[in-house]
Amino acid sequence: MAAEGQKLKEQIFDSEEEMAVALAKYTAELSKKFTAERGAFTVVLSGGSLINSIRKLAEPPYVDSVEWAKWHVFWVDERVVPKEHEDSNYKLAYDGFLSKVPILPEHVYAINDALPAEGASEDYETCLKNLVKKSVIGISAATGFPKFDLMLLGMGPDGHVASLFPRHPLVHENEKWVTCIMDSPKPPPQRITFTFPVINSSSYIAMVVVGAAEANSVQIALRNGQKNSNLLPVQMVLPEVEMTWFLDKDASSKL
Helix, strand or coil: CCCCCCEEEEEEECCHHHHHHHHHHHHHHHHHHHHHHHCCEEEEECCCCHHHHCHHHHCCCHHHHCCHHHEEEEECEEECCCCCCCCCHHHHHHHHCHHHCCCCHHHECCCCCCCCHHHHHHHHHHHHHHHHHCCCCEECCCCCCEECCEEEECCCCCCCECCECCCCHHHHCCCCCEEEECCCCCCCCCEEEECHHHHCCCCEEEEEECCHHHHHHHHHHHHHCCCCCCCCHHHHCCCCCEEEEEEECCCCCCC
């Protein structure tokens, strides 16, 4: 599955707790690497169980060793709802993680929830382009798309990532950085999402999967290969440097 020169790793843990500790160590080490190299660390979050899985970063020893002032946090997708709405990925991340670590508020880039879906996606893309100009976000020499340091992604039982769903036309979008979906098969229907060219221009991706509900899609992604044109979205994730799967015992049960 891995592209030429790209590493694909699998880490399987007996418990979700062990996985969360390993994920915190992995993220903290990348934070140290990129803050030393670039003076910044760009991290992209998804919603769902991912936020709970990164909770150990807010605990010793990581909370005291990470250079939080160098972090810049983004969302790979967001529901088009107010920030205080229970469906908001921003609210999920703020309540579960961001409020517990000293990341600078001006380094947290939420969507403009006052805009409709199309306007919000265009506004977020403009935000990213401005940060590329300021060299906060890198740019991929290979693709010309923004090059985030780390994306922390989850996967749905159907194999969707971000708000890119199986057999939906948006999985083939290859020009926009950020786009909107108006008919998400999973509510709420209106969302914004990074496109695959942006996701795959990342340096590192952690694919974090917990629970038996995702086991079938994990098996397809990691054991079936890319043999047909009807791929699950998760099978289309191929970052530039390295992708590591973090799986608990239930998620890996069909491997």
